[in-house]
Amino acid sequence: MNERVGQLASISLDCPDTGQLADFYIQLLGLKEAFASPDRGVVALAGAGPMLTLMRVDNFVAPSWPAGPQRQQMHLDVAVKELEDSTSAAVELGATLAEYQPSPRQWRVLLDPAGHPFCLTAVRPD
Structure with missing residues (x-):
């Protein structure tokens, strides 16, 4: 090593x-x-x-997600205990729920105030 x-x-x-x-x-x-x-x-x-x-x-040009001329190059995954309440709290802080949600039961895709995608997730490894 x-x-x-x-x-x-x-x-x-x-x-x-x-x-x-x-x-x-x-x-x-x-x-x-x-x-x-x-x-x-x-x-x-x-x-x-x-x-x-x-x-x-x-x-600055905000990334577009999931596709577009300025694609995301990275995003943050934020661990939460519960998706619904956490999503509502993030939106109250200024996030926007992304239109496209590929797996909303596991990850909630939001955009921060500058347009960067980030995910809230309750998924945990076993």
Whole structure:
């Protein structure tokens, strides 16, 4: 077995407004702001394993899901105890329920305020 070079420190998301997205993920995941650049073009949130870093991009184009010209390149899966109440809570925070739901009994696909797809899931390994 090879020795690792490092460990995952952060997952970064491009967005048009780091403050708006930081507020959303702070409330959705119970995170805390760990770092912000002086112009708040980069905001890092901590409290759930690797940090979630939000990076302002002036020409941001929201991904389209499940298909389209700007396809998603990654998404977050958020573990929840119960899908219905958790979905309602996420929507109250500013998420939008995605029109296409491939497996709604196992995963609920939502879009964050910047349009990134993410899933709520109650699926657990045995």
